[in-house]
Amino acid sequence: MSPLYARHKRTTLAIATAVAAGALLTTGMTANASAAAKQPLAAAPTLLSNSARTALIQKADANVAETAKQIGLGTKEKLVVKDVVKDVDGTVHTRYERTYAGLPVLGGDIVVHTSKAGKTEGVTKATKATIKVASLKPQLTVAKAEKAALTAAKTLGSTKSAADGARKVIWAGSGTPVLAYETVVGGFQDDGTPNKLHVITDAATGKKLFEYQGIENATGTGKTLYSGTVSLTTSLSGSTYSLTDASRGSHKTYNLKHTTSSGTGTLFTNTTNTWGTGTASSSTTDVTAAADAAYGAQETWDFYKNTFGRSGIKNDGVGAYSRVHYGSSYVNAFWDDDCFCMTYGDGDSNTHPLTSLDVAGHEMSHGVTANTAGLNYSGESGGLNEATSDIFGTGVEFYAANSSDPGDYLIGEKIDINGDGTPLRYMDQPSKDGGSANYWSSTVKNLDVHYSSGVANHFFYLLSEGSGAKTINGVSYNSPTYNSSTLTGIGRDKALQIWYKALTTYFTSTTNYKSARTGTLSAAAALYGSGSTEYNAVAAAWTAVNVTA
Structure with missing residues (x-):
């Protein structure tokens, strides 16, 4: 378990109340201009309250038998109300599912269009075919239908050995309506996406008629x-x-x-x-x-x-x-x-x-x-573990480019844990939080990992942005160096690539700050060349936080 910050440093939090003030903008629209505004289109849907929608559904449900007769359905067919839409002019569009001899008709859905006066003005059908099958007795067993569905699911990466269930249906989605099985296979697809594959199998021949994914x-x-x-x-x-x-x-x-x-x-x-x-x-x-x-x-x-x-x-x-x-x-x-x-x-x-x-x-x-590296959550390796999360968490914030939360080198500045608007940690000058280390010393290993992380956080900031005073995305920084050197950053994008390469290729569970220097130099050499500007910048940034060869 890796908590965000050191629990023992928790302080009593002040309750901060934010008051948002808004102003109503007066447009100065004249009465004539207002009158000239476009009226809602007659065929546009109107917003129904829950009670109004429920009432329309109940009314349609009470009349399903009469509606089925009016639109010419057979005696074995029944309608099941699914939804209703009402237009501005009072026209009502009722969506129905259909059953045949009690079995769901897939591809048998219908929309009935009714005028404000209650007269049926038209019907939209998913299929124009007459719903009728010779027999409701399947020649294929459920087990064979499920086996066919499992085979289809395996092509998507599913490892399920059993289906989640099968039911008899009438398939009317294409061609002549037939008795069929609908089998559902759950589990996961090969990319980790949940799987809810519906496979439609002809109940007489075993032929796969259709399949679709239930997860959208x-x-x-x-x-x-x-x-x-x-x-x-x-x-x-x-x-x-x-x-x-x-x-x-x-x-x-x-x-x-x-x-x-x-x-x-x-x-x-x-x-x-x-x-x-x-x-x-x-x-x-x-x-x-x-x-x-x-x-x-x-x-x-x-x-x-x-x-x-x-x-x-x-x-x-x-x-x-x-x-x-x-x-x-x-x-x-x-x-x-x-x-x-x-x-x-x-x-x-x-x-x-x-x-x-x-x-x-x-x-x-x-x-x-x-x-990846599995950095032990204690001592210097623990500090590197915490710093890695701060570094990549900062990377995420810059990557998102969200105007409500612009990228910065402050950690947790939005959550206001301290109750005074200050962030949890500062990457440019970690000691500003009152506990983190700006530079390495032999005692850093004794600090809580959230404070020993300061050395690596400071290194990353210096490598990205350089030393001294500057403003980035409206935030002011002023990063010092242990040896009073002046550094020029190589940019955050390159610094991220170097840290990620080191983490995934050169760091181990016991990596300390000295070996982190070695690992990031190896990463810089692999990415940009030994002796390159980037390589030399890594070395200089570590020296600036007192981590030397």
């Missing part, structure tokens, strides 16, 4: 606390959305509801694809923290993939998962490699969740370290 990606809207309004990749199953990112290894976001359970908790689901309100709530049903966590996981995945070509934390295409609302007023966040998950507390009064972008990147980077 959708683009949702996250109204986050720290990063503003963002796009989230979610999943749609039936009519329910979930915070499952199938495009990024099936990362999921769960709700622990203020418990300290070791389990996953409850997956966040919703009937709409909008997540959060942009403000924090102490309620266990608060979705805003989940939106922040899901966004952080999404950006971290993309950062590693697009910066280093790394597919997920283990580089195997499989996503971790996030848990929010851990404990009550828990002021920390941590990575646990055993559960392969990130966990976030809600902070003071359960209204300051630790789900900011750099914290998300920090936590998942602990997983990358655990699955």
